Amino acid sequence: MRTKRFIFAAVAASTALALAACGDDDDDTTTEPEDVEAGDFEEGTTMAELADAGSITIGTKFDQPLFGLRGPSGDPEGFDVEIGKIIASKLGIDEDGIEWVETQSANREPYIEDGRVDIVVATYTINDERKEVVDFAGPYYEAGQMIMVRADEEEIESPDDLAGKSVCTVEGSTPAQNMRDNYPDANLELFGAYSDCLEPLRQGQVDALTTDNVILAGYVSESPDDFKLVGEQFTEEPYGIGLAKGDDEFRDFINDVLEESYDDGSWVEAWESTAGEVLETPEPPEVDRY
Amino acid sequence: MSSVLYDTPGPRARRRERIGSVIGGLALLALLGFGAWQLQKNGIFEAERWSIYFDPPKNQEAADVWNFLLVEGLGATLRAAAIAAPLALALGLILAVGRITPQRWISWPSIFVIEIFRGLPVVLMMLFGVLALNLSFLEAVVFGLVVYNMAIFAEILRAGIVSLPAGQAEAAYAVGLTRTQTLLSILLPQAVRRMLPSLVSQLVVLLKDSSLGFIIGYAELLRSVQNLRDFFGIRYVVPLFAVGAAIYIIINLTLSRLAVYLERRGSAKTAGGVAAAKEAVGGQVQGPDDRSTGA
Amino acid sequence: MDAIFSNLDLYWQGFRMTLWLTLASAATALVLGTILAAFRVSPVASLRWFGTVYVELVRNTPLTIVFFFFIFVAPQVGIRTPSFFVSAWVALSIYTAAFVCEAVRSGINSVGVGQAEAARAIGLTFTQTLQLIVLPQAFRTVVPPLINIFIALTKNTSVAGGFAVTELFAIGRRLANSNPADVIPVLIGIGVCYLILTIPSGILASWVERKVVFAR
Numbered sequence: 001m002r003t004k005r006f007i008f009a010a011v012a013a014s015t016a017l018a019l020a021a022c023g024d025d026d027d028d029t030t031t032e033p034e035d036v037e038a039g040d041f042e043e044g045t046t047m048a049e050l051a052d053a054g055s056i057t058i059g060t061k062f063d064q065p066l067f068g069l070r071g072p073s074g075d076p077e078g079f080d081v082e083i084g085k086i087i088a089s090k091l092g093i094d095e096d097g098i099e100w101v102e103t104q105s106a107n108r109e110p111y112i113e114d115g116r117v118d119i120v121v122a123t124y125t126i127n128d129e130r131k132e133v134v135d136f137a138g139p140y141y142e143a144g145q146m147i148m149v150r151a152d153e154e155e156i157e158s159p160d161d162l163a164g165k166s167v168c169t170v171e172g173s174t175p176a177q178n179m180r181d182n183y184p185d186a187n188l189e190l191f192g193a194y195s196d197c198l199e200p201l202r203q204g205q206v207d208a209l210t211t212d213n214v215i216l217a218g219y220v221s222e223s224p225d226d227f228k229l230v231g232e233q234f235t236e237e238p239y240g241i242g243l244a245k246g247d248d249e250f251r252d253f254i255n256d257v258l259e260e261s262y263d264d265g266s267w268v269e270a271w272e273s274t275a276g277e278v279l280e281t282p283e284p285p286e287v288d289r290y
Numbered sequence: 291m292s293s294v295l296y297d298t299p300g301p302r303a304r305r306r307e308r309i310g311s312v313i314g315g316l317a318l319l320a321l322l323g324f325g326a327w328q329l330q331k332n333g334i335f336e337a338e339r340w341s342i343y344f345d346p347p348k349n350q351e352a353a354d355v356w357n358f359l360l361v362e363g364l365g366a367t368l369r370a371a372a373i374a375a376p377l378a379l380a381l382g383l384i385l386a387v388g389r390i391t392p393q394r395w396i397s398w399p400s401i402f403v404i405e406i407f408r409g410l411p412v413v414l415m416m417l418f419g420v421l422a423l424n425l426s427f428l429e430a431v432v433f434g435l436v437v438y439n440m441a442i443f444a445e446i447l448r449a450g451i452v453s454l455p456a457g458q459a460e461a462a463y464a465v466g467l468t469r470t471q472t473l474l475s476i477l478l479p480q481a482v483r484r485m486l487p488s489l490v491s492q493l494v495v496l497l498k499d500s501s502l503g504f505i506i507g508y509a510e511l512l513r514s515v516q517n518l519r520d521f522f523g524i525r526y527v528v529p530l531f532a533v534g535a536a537i538y539i540i541i542n543l544t545l546s547r548l549a550v551y552l553e554r555r556g557s558a559k560t561a562g563g564v565a566a567a568k569e570a571v572g573g574q575v576q577g578p579d580d581r582s583t584g585a
Numbered sequence: 586m587d588a589i590f591s592n593l594d595l596y597w598q599g600f601r602m603t604l605w606l607t608l609a610s611a612a613t614a615l616v617l618g619t620i621l622a623a624f625r626v627s628p629v630a631s632l633r634w635f636g637t638v639y640v641e642l643v644r645n646t647p648l649t650i651v652f653f654f655f656i657f658v659a660p661q662v663g664i665r666t667p668s669f670f671v672s673a674w675v676a677l678s679i680y681t682a683a684f685v686c687e688a689v690r691s692g693i694n695s696v697g698v699g700q701a702e703a704a705r706a707i708g709l710t711f712t713q714t715l716q717l718i719v720l721p722q723a724f725r726t727v728v729p730p731l732i733n734i735f736i737a738l739t740k741n742t743s744v745a746g747g748f749a750v751t752e753l754f755a756i757g758r759r760l761a762n763s764n765p766a767d768v769i770p771v772l773i774g775i776g777v778c779y780l781i782l783t784i785p786s787g788i789l790a791s792w793v794e795r796k797v798v799f800a801r
Contacts, residue, residue, distance in 0.1 A: 106758075106762060109765070133765070168749070171755075171758055171759060171762060172758075172762040177763065189669060189749040190749055190751075190755065190759070191747075191748070191749055192747060196656075196657070199656070199657050199660055199661075200656070200669070200749070202660075203660045203665055204665075205666070205667070205668060205669060
């Protein structure tokens with residue numbers, strides 16, 4: 001495994017070199033990347049490498065309405081995607097320079113560890129277990145776990161009512177772990193994607209779907225006649241940006257970018273053009289420079 | 291035509307068969323009609339549902355939808371299968387040779403590898419690739435397909451070699467060929483040829499199994515269907531699924547037909563040889579065993 | 586290794602579910618497959634045609650697609666199942682039945698035409714011929730491939746783990762996710778559970794196969 005990772009790193013490095021060698025000027029940019037150059041960053045940092053290469057690989061979800069949802073035309077859309085674009089633009093990388101890679105709940109850490117992605121912006125909850133293997137910038141949003149049920153459901157009003165009910169969620173996610181730890185009497189039914197829970201919920205094969213409020217809000221907004229949210233948020237899920245462990249300079253840089261985006265209005269703009277279509281605009285959370 | 295179960299029918303039996311056939315046909319038609327009515331009742335034939343293929347909602351282009359299914363989805367499916375098949379064949383060949391080698395320090399490990407990987411679910415090996423070996427989704431899918439199918443290919447090739455008449459090897463030794471020469475230039479070419487239909491059927495299994503990548507998260511054809519469903523909404527799932535399933539069935543049917551064709555051609559060409567071979571070893575020759583027993 | 590020993594109850598739960606799913610589907614597929622085989626060898630053309638279309642269609646469809654159909658597509662056309670277990674059971678039965686049908690059919694066809702002709706010549710009726718002459722001989726040839734089909738079925742139940750049935754594969758994925766440091770032992774443990782089911786069945790199949798060869 002060691003050797004393998006080394007080879008990956010070597011390949012990545014040589015690709016970066018090759019790209020840098022034949023890097024051309026972008027004339028027709030769709031967004032406006034900041035006017036930065038590799039020289040603006042200290043040599044040897046991740047920022048310098050990325051700016052130099054003019055490209056960045058960002059992991060996000062492809063099946064999450066409002067945050068990262070990929071349509072047939074190619075690039076994903078959503079709040080996470082906009083945050084990714086803000087970070088890229090501060091590195092002088094335009095939208096064409098971003099390679100979007102699908103990351104799922106179960107594979108985000110390995111992708112960061114192996115350097116398959118530079119950063120992960122994918123409704124990615126910051127927690128201590130994950131901090132053992134990756135580092136987090138942010139949070140850039142505070143979500144919380146909630147429960148979604150059929151619109152005509154009357155028995156379930158809080159997570160305590162889930163005992164003995166079948167509850168759908170995704171394997172490898174924080175909601176699943178939280179349910180096992182705190183509400184072990186609920187029967188978990190696990191799929192690979194939250195969207196897979198919708199049809200079984202509608203048909204009555206499961207009684208509830210639990211995950212972060214923002215994800216559920218997207219589903220309720222799509223089918224308000226079928227689904228509703230019940231109860232209050234019962235966890236706090238700060239969404240962070242995952243990056244390689246120990247890359248403190250890069251983490252500080254992203255944190256600076258986030259704070260800047262809070263101040264200059266680009267964070268609010270990103271929100272309002274995506275998740276803000278359904279949800280109210282929240283106050284941006286305080287960045288946690290641990 | 292006489293068969294094991296019934297004699298060549300006379301005029302009365304033929305009439306009864308025809309009546310039975312009509313009744314059976316009507317019953318099937320009724321079943322089909324009920325199915326169509328059920329679909330109609332649930333609004334599956336509404337043109338709007340099928341519009342995703344020519345005028346999709348949400349400001350999308352029809353060309354993008356097709357591209358997403360055929361180029362990205364099917365492309366990823368075929369890519370995994372195309373990388374896995376030759377690797378599995380090559381490793382299967384090595385294992386087959388290893389297994390029939392008289393040296394135990396070679397044959398026993400070969401048997402061990404074959405038996406272990408034959409008995410494990412492919413999707414479990416793909417998961418092992420993702421979580422334990424830190425492979426990418428494509429690599430993990432290829433890994434799962436290769437380790438399982440190399441074991442099956444090895445068994446098919448071994449069966450092919452064993453089924454060859456002993457005279458082939460004896461004649462080779464008699465003209466002074468070494469064991470290796472005999473194996474490589476006399477036995478293997480005939481075994482591969484004889485087992486070609488089984489090998490092609492196993493390719494169908496391999497292609498089908500690539501869809502297990504869906505479960506571990508590889509972005510193949512079924513996953514494209516799922517992504518499009520999530521993007522456009524559940525009411526489009528029937529048209530999306532219909533096309534996705536049709537693509538799989540058409541490709542696999544074509545491959546299966548190829549296997550049948552090869553079998554017919556093969557048996558026509560080598561019929562005399564096989565019959566003679568049966569005689570030589572006392573009727574112990576068995577036909578190619580059908581191993582395409584599923585995913 | 587701790588991750589295995591402290592979760593033995595989960596392994597056992599998954600093992601039971603895999604076994605239960607295998608047995609239920611095997612029984613249903615055996616019945617369904619035999620009926621289909623009867624269709625395929627019957628003198629009635631329309632039934633033969635139905636059997637052929639079923640077998641060709643199902644054998645060339647990936648099992649994952651069959652599962653996807655019963656869980657996500659079927660409810661849209663008014664077919665609903667009460668639980669994921671039932672969906673998995675139906676999907677596995679329908680899929681496996683096609684392979685059972687082919688095994689039974691080739692078993693019947695492997696009995697020499699002369700056997701039945703001789704039986705008819707000495708005046709046995711159709712049922713007698715079938716019961717006393719054809720089926721006992723066909724049964725022998727059918728058993729080894731049937732065992733192989735059920736071994737494949739055992740492995741195929743793992744697909745249900747991707748569709749919300751908590752069998753061995755699902756348990757393996759869950760334990761691997763919650764014990765990232767012990768992924769390798771956890772998954773090898775799951776693999777051993779499958780091998781406990783598949784390897785003895787494989788040995789049984791080849792033993793029966795040898796018996797059959799000698800009996801001829």
